[in-house]
Amino acid sequence: MMNTAAQDFRGKTVVITGASAGIGAAAARAFAERGASVAVVGRSPEKTAAVAAQVGGKAHLADFGSLDSVRALAADLLTTYDRIDVLANNAGAIFESHRISGDGHAMSIQVNHLAPFLLTNLLLDRLTQSPDARVINTGSLQYRKARLDLDNLNGTGVRYRKLEAYGASKIGTILFTRELAHRTRGTGLTTSAFHPGAVATEVTRENTLQRAIMKSPLGKILLLSPEQGAAPLLHLAGVADPQSVNGAYFHLLNREEPKNEQARDARLAQLLWERSAELTGLPVLPHASAGGIRDVDGPA
Template sequence: MLEGKTVVITGASAGIGAEAARRMARLGATVAVVGRSPEKTAAVARQIGAEPLVADFARLSDVRRLADTLLGRFPRIDVLANNAGVVLTRRCRTEDGHDLMFQVNYLSSFLLTTLLLDRMTAIGPARVITTSSKGHRFGSVDLDDLEGAGTRSALLRYGTTKLQNILFTRELARRTRGSGLTATAFHPGVTAATDINREAPLVAALVRYRLLGGLSTLEESAEPLVHLATMPDREVFNGGYYHRLTPDGPVHRQARDDRLATRLWERTAELLGAPVP
């Protein structure tokens, strides 16, 4: 099903990304396993006969180096799965000067996608799949405060980054329409078998005791990513959001705002300090 295809999965050193990497490798894909931890990334890559690619999305220099490596090694990139993410209960700033959760969950994925975009649109049909969350419905995008400086709640700031993922997907689909590239975002389900809450023990406990809703298994949480990478009709919901395997899932009212999606793209490009296509 994925024979001859190259799939790049970020956040693939554990959890949903690692499970999706294993499953897509079994379907015949050449999988680029991208993760923050050298040891965990190497372990997953070894399982599927791939080479590990280590990149910390808290460093934009790592993202740019990762893009250069991918472009140098793979003449085609058929699927880019923007799966890296983190939940933080305290504020931290990166060496680039951005809020850490904002940069890891949104800004770095935006940068990586745009750096790979020419390669992906040149090869014919390609897909960008971004892991969002049903928690995006608790977020709110303010174009004058993209990093949530005025939001005290960490969970609301997390929700905002996931809403930004959906708006990015919507605008990416609009900007590349007719190129053969499609973009989708999805909620994988709530699972305890992931490293995303590694810096947020309270959130991890809420998940474990099902206080944020019913739990999905790791296999169930990886299923939407595999489905979106392999479904025959790529155009069926281009620019849309899946709630697990259900297209057109419930979204925040801002998620359908085309004007906001365009302005968010423009403001993000400004933050990165360079014209971005």
């Protein structure tokens, strides 16, 4: 179980995607309360600006359905901030139907995996300049029942099931976290992923029924608050010994060995990284070694 005591983030710069509402907005407020300078990233100009005003931070607009928008966001962040201490890859969505982005990728895999993969890599040099930088990735319980097909990330010719597609993208989140930990070993940067729980957020913004349930009295009873959902993010960003959680996955506040064979597959993590680099136009760098990702994990 984590110690959730408040951390001091004075002097640190925290970038939070999907920060215009839900977990991201709650995290932005909590980081600001703890002294951080917060870069508030969102799609909605009005909502993003409102949260930025609340936390005394700067608003940055991006649409993860466009990789050019992600590239523009990275350039904006690099121009604005001399240092980045925490990158919270929190933006995500469940898509009601199978849609292909202008970049040629299924929206589920692009928004939930390829876009944060690209953003992290574009910010990596700036992140590793900080002595204790963290990349924290928001996952989902849906990964447990999904399967990631590396040869068919777009789901071509397969019946579309929204939760399976979302879950597959969140297998990508766990594998990305593990492989990032491996590839940045020795730089001082650490990374973790977490499932925030069943939280009332805009991740299901395309589903009218689910939005209604979230706003109903029943939803308020059954669902966690955004503040509760943000708790693991806050802790992982400030844990005293980040190497102890490097490459790790958390279910709520508890460390968990991923309950899906694919999410534990070091070779698949390597191949997904290389494939993601190809799809986002990044250099396909060789794997650092043939060793497994468990080498970088702390004690279970």
